[in-house]
Amino acid sequence: MEVTLQNLTKKFPARGRKNREDVIAVNDFSYKIPDGKLIGLLGPSGCGKSTTLNLISGLLKPTGGRILFGEDDVTGLPPENRGIGLVFQNYALYPHLTVRQNILFPLQNLKGKDKLSRAAMLEKADEAARLVQIDELMDRKPGELSGGQQQRVAIARALVKMPRVLLLDEPLSNLDARLRLQTREEIRRIQRETGITTIFVTHDQEEAMSISDEIVVMKEGVVQQIGRPQEVYDNPVNLFVAKFLGTPPINVFDGEIRDGRLYIGKDEVLSVKGVSDQTVYAGVRPEGFVLHKDGPLCCALSGVEVMGRDISVVSRHEASLNPAVRAIIGTENSVDTGSALVRFALKPGKVFLFNKETGERVRGQANEGEELLRP
């Protein structure tokens, strides 16, 4: 089911606060979500991602704009008539019912021509349970299950009616790190197997990047960027998106463009074409550093962290906005930990320039820069 959001807006009245303006939780959100895809709504807390999800589910009514499922305008429909499955952040499993009764619950609500026989209901519940691999736990109560198992029950309950759209609100936030990895792949698998258009909300960029077909990055109710995860990562439209995506986060420096060259502090690091002279923020991805004895960027070395797969070089630079500059380099490099300085060359594709006032991307021709090594 293709889901279309047209100029979706949600304002919350400024209750109990005098002379304050309404809170605009979602501002003019337009997006056509392709059929059968897994979409991640991503942003820091308070960015409106959960509100967007609740608008799609119908638990909240939009202030403006429309929501279409395929050709159906569902904007005015109550949640039960939209054909959605919703998985809550805390799962909202009924604690007094067994897993089977929980999964059966939505089916037992069906009335009229949709009403199923008892056997058909049990059949469907078993099918949903098999899909999420909890068929052995059917007679337990939610309190006797682990977090991950509860999560699966919640997904099974949302899927049992074969919804047109599946919505997941922070599906992994209550799980520990290892289970999170496992469950997110599980969600991906279930989504692939059922082919149901799925929208999930998360504040964890890694989670969103790893399983989404497309991600939507939001900030303060406004959509910043929509695209495939790699695309957004490699080509952020503004400083916020660049900072929000990636672990470790992007390193931001105060920079200046003079005569087609980018200066970070006193170091002349890249040549950039087609950008007029101005001061900029220069963002460098951690993997954009190359250790080079004649590298143009000179940092004061503060430490080296060996992670096994790669090495993280922590250093300081006067123009850096982050307290530490963090570079990720391959294990084939060796860093002289005794030395006080470390020099890097930068990979042009990993360096992004942003306007100092607006934070918008400053784009040059083609690649923004080319590697510049001192002779």
Place this chain on the structure above:
Amino acid sequence: MKKLLRDSGLKGWLYLLPAILFLGVFMVYPLIDVFVYSFEEGYNSASQTFFGTGTYNYSYVLHDPYFLQAVKNTFLLVVITVPLSTGIALLISVGLNSIKPLRNLFQTIYFLPYVTNTLAVGLVFMILFKKTAYSDGLINLMITWFGGTAVDFIEGPYWARMFVLCFYTIWVVMPFKILILTSALASVDQMYYNAARVDGTSKLRTFLRITLPMISPMIFYLIITGFIGAFKAYSDVVALFGTDLNAAGMNTIVGYVYDMLYGDSGGYPSYASAAAIILFAIVLTITCINLLVSKKKVRY
């Protein structure tokens, strides 16, 4: 010494000593004493003498028509008021929980009887029900308006007196039950209702399958304490019908115990003790049944 205190757990007992002494002297010893008296025939508290031991006291009490009347009254009171008051309190709480404006005002109004002086409440009930030389009471006034005939609720037929007693009891216990149930309802997480809404659950089904099981521990708490409270009814009855309850035919078991000790027919601590032990046995049995049922029905 220190070592002895620590190893034998004496220190712990030392901390418990004040409470144990207090409870022992004022709770446990009297209980045992009552049990002993109930088997001592013709015990006289002034001379501390008795004629013999045996089960005669029980047999006397169980054959006393006043006691049987008291048991009947008490059971009627329990059976009528506990389910009704809990049910009505649940209805009112659900109503209160589903309105937004003025909820606090209504909650305060419903809680007023709880903080109102018993004498003031008695006065209100007198105005409502009592027939005097000057008026028939407010309720009778309304009955005659609608074309009925006035009934004497205080000295009239048995059912009318029972009605007043039940009405009064329900009214008095209602605020506490509403308070408990509104807070229980408010503590049910909104996400369950959202989940039910998304699944298209009807209002009634949401109430029966989600709300009710979630607040069932509180409901059973109210039922158990309601049973115990109603079995111990006495002061309310006195407030309505005066102290000569046997004559009014409205005595309760506790009232019978009191009368046997201090009333006009008083001075029989042995009979009073036997009646008290019988009441204890009844309350214990009912509470055990309640707990057994709740273990099966209260689902978490």
